[in-house]
Amino acid sequence: MSSIIQPGAIVPPSQEAPFVRLADRKHVFRRRAERLLDLADGHPLEPFLMFLGALARAQQDALDSLEHSNPVSPRPDTSGAGGAAVFPVQGWTRAPLWRDLLGSILDSVESAAPAATRQAIDRLRSMDDGELEDMAQRILDGDNEALDPAAAPLVASALQVYWTHLAGHADPGHLGEKRFSKVCPVCGSAPVSSMVRVGGVEQKLRYLHCSLCESDWHLERLTCSNCESTTSLQFMGIEGGSEAVKAEACGECRSYLKILYMDRDLDVDPVADDIATLALDLLMAEEGYERSGPNLLFVPGEEVADTN
Ligand SMILES: [Zn+2]
Ligand SMILES: [Zn+2]
Structure with a gap:
């Protein structure tokens, strides 16, 4: 079975689109x-x-x-x-x-x-x-x-x-309740980033990606992943940087999380692309926004250029 999704449509998860995707x-x-x-x-x-x-x-x-x-x-x-x-x-x-x-x-x-x-x-x-x-x-x-x-x-x-x-021992069909969750339904951790997917029933659906267990869970687009506000979201990027990675910033709770777009770059990865765009985190800090979820492979303040 497949469903036909009109270009530009933002669709809620149907019966076929899973609420939780395991790694x-x-x-x-x-x-x-x-x-x-x-x-x-x-x-x-x-x-x-x-x-x-x-x-x-x-x-x-x-x-x-x-x-x-x-x-x-x-x-x-x-x-x-x-x-x-x-x-x-x-x-x-x-x-x-x-x-x-x-x-x-x-x-x-x-x-x-x-x-x-x-x-x-x-x-x-x-x-x-x-x-x-x-x-x-x-x-x-x-x-x-x-x-x-x-x-x-x-x-x-x-x-x-x-x-x-x-x-991998969880049953994805019975995980979480299909409603807003700021933490992973599998392990309770905060997301590292979110990703707008392509292909099949997940076309154009946005999933948050767990910073720990690599599971994804659905969240409507144009919704703050931290406070669920839909009223004052902005999408910010680095000039000349990748169009596939933006910071989704919320004027209500002053937090942000990066959002990745598979239709702009099929190979985006929720952890790798987050780390490779640390310049965007610096920009967001300057703008007065606080990151809502961690990347566990990077502790802020770490000296990353040390290669001796
Ligand atoms: Zn998790
Ligand atoms: Zn918010």
């Missing part, structure tokens, strides 16, 4: 790695983006290694009843497995890492389980104050793999 676990991080390498070419942050490409490849390898393992025990209620997150970042007991994933990611990226990151890898290897768990919780709590900005993205990358694996 394509075979390809999600591999595609991100390829995108990061493409974006890196000639970019002012080229070395940083190249390293993140290596990190994304390591994430895919780590996720692939879990193909036949089931860390979900006992199996939780995956019905999403009442709109509650199925694998909530607050309250979910993380399996020690995520620390094994971190170890394999650190081994994979060490040779590609700039000096400051190699030192961060050493610091992480010297931490005991309790210290790593504390750091993980601070990341999941969005508590950036006391975070080690070079080490936190590495820990976050392992948490992303772990939660993407968990999310």
Whole structure:
């Protein structure tokens, strides 16, 4: 079955368009790695983006290694009843497995890492389980104050793999309630960005993308993803920058989140393109807007140009 969508029409999700889309676990991080390498070419942050490409490849390898393992025990209620997150970042007991994933990611990226990151890898290897768990919780709590900005993205990358694996055990047909949600119906995290999709029943539909578990959930276009206001949204970009990435800024709550357009660039990635447009974040800060969701691979204030 297919539906005919008129050009320019903004359609609510029909029965066929899912409210929640789970990650394509075979390809999600591999595609991100390829995108990061493409974006890196000639970019002012080229070395940083190249390293993140290596990190994304390591994430895919780590996720692939879990193909036949089931860390979900006992199996939780995956019905999403009442709109509650199925694998909530607050309250979910993380399996020690995520620390094994971190170890394999650190081994994979060490040779590609700039000096400051190699030192961060050493610091992480010297931490005991309790210290790593504390750091993980601070990341999941969005508590950036006391975070080690070079080490936190590495820990976050392992948490992303772990939660993407968990999310694969959810039943997308029963996730969330089809109404406004500013957090992910699978894990309760804030979105990293949103994306207007192309193709099939999702044509021109906008989905928010989870900063942690790589799930998408639907939100009507022209609606603030933070406060649901529809009255004073502006779309801002960098002059001469990509037309496929804009900041959707809300005059009501003074927040913004980037919105990506697949019809302008089919290869946009919700994490990679967000990082590659840090200049837009600087502009939005100057304009007095605050970002409503994190990119876990970048702690604001981190020195990204250090490639020694
Ligand atoms: Zn999520
Ligand atoms: Zn708002």
